[in-house]
Amino acid sequence: MAETIHNILVVDDQDIIRFTLRTCLSQLGDYQVFEAANGAEARKILNQERIDLIFCDLNMPVEDGLAVLQYLAGLKFRHPIVLISAEEEEILRTSSLLANQYNLTILGVARKPISVDIAASFLDDARHRIQPEAPLRVPLTEAEFRQAIDQGRLITYFQPQISMHPYAVKGFEALARIVAPDGGLIYPDRFITLAESSDELIELLTKTTIQDALKKFTTLQAKAPGLTLSVNVSGRMMKDNEFPAWFQHQCRNAQVDPESIICELTETILSDEPYSITTSMLRLRMMRFYLSIDDFGTGYASIEQLHALPFNELKIDKTFIRDCLTNLKSKAVVEQTLNMAKAMNLTVVAEGVENKAVERYLDDLGCDICQGFLYSEAVARESLAKAIHISMRRCLPDCSEN
Incomplete structure (x- = not known):
């Protein structure tokens, strides 16, 4: 059964990419979109808000997307993630493998620039892949x-x-x-x-x-x-x-x-x-x-x-x-x-x-x-x-x- 998506986090150091994604998402539904220009800003939002879907760039200053993935692994984040990047295919492939080793759910890679159709496709996929948030994430004693x-x-x-x-x-x-x-x-x-x-x-x-x-x-x-x-x-x-x-x-x-x-x-x-x-x-x-x-x-x-x-x-x-x-x-x-x-x-x-x-x-x-x-x-x-x-x-x- 498809789940409802409310809160979406966009992590990218380029203002134009964040603006484009926010605009695309606003055309597709009534979503609360949070923005972060780097991994450090993303961590603050993740500590304060319940996020259902993340669009995350890989190459960013201060803290890059790899640091974000590592942090999400520590949180045992179970909701879908879309990587957004202009990096070469080999880097994207290895990054996806790393995320899988972290037990993160990677929907795929959104190549820049991002269109409404691309955003819509990932949203539809995310609705079927999102998992109910676990009330407890710590290992059993x-x-x-x-x-x-x-x-x-x-x-x-x-x-x-x-x-x-x-x-x-x-x-x-x-x-x-x-x-x-x-x-x-x-x-x-x-x-x-x-x-x-x-x-x-x-x-x-x-x-x-x-x-x-x-x-x-x-x-x-x-x-x-x-x-x-x-x-x-x-x-x-x-x-x-x-x-x-x-x-x-x-x-x-x-x-x-x-x-x-x-x-x-x-x-x-x-x-x-x-x-x-x-x-x-x-x-x-x-x-x-x-x-x-x-x-x-x-x-x-x-x-x-x-x-x-x-x-x-x-x-x-x-x-x-x-x-x-x-x-x-x-x-x-x-x-x-x-x-x-x-x-x-x-x-x-x-x-x-x-x-x-x-x-x-x-x-x-x-x-x-x-x-x-x-x-x-x-x-x-x-x-x-x-x-x-x-x-x-x-x-x-x-x-x-x-």
């Missing part, structure tokens, strides 16, 4: 995290994965959420770092998430046999020799076939204690679990490791998917990765698919499965059918418990 688990408030949400041929829901990725005492949702950015800081906490998170996901997935499979469930498995868990047997036991209890489970492993775990991790991978495969290398292209995996290890699936990171139609380097990464994965007989999943143009491009390249906001964000099991894009409803089973 260990006591709060343990209490949430003890009280049963750690739950799983599901994001659909869409097969291109046939065009249908193939399965779901299970994603951890914590229900706050006031009923709101707490996202992993507030507890995942804490959990990964200790073997005990990551075991609590992983096992609780898997148990909840399997219980809910049983209901989904009963209504639509053949679905798959992807779960994220930490490298710390893969070092535990007992984890594969534990996972197999949980599947037996839930009456879920391990062949319907895909264990997603990030590239970074491959560089840490490779022998114990490889042993766990082999055990999982012998138990008929499937293995996926997640966020491919952002970590440490080499072609040799990908060739040697028993992966069944490769997930291309959203960093490359989101701008694969406009960024030549991202396009090259996507195309070469797909070609390589296909040659290795791996199923390919593209993360971060947000529009039909990207979906068509990936389909033409032979991508097997797409996942992203084009279809649905991660939602509660009971809301899956309603949440998926209208074009997908015809191929989604009824996932409610009625």
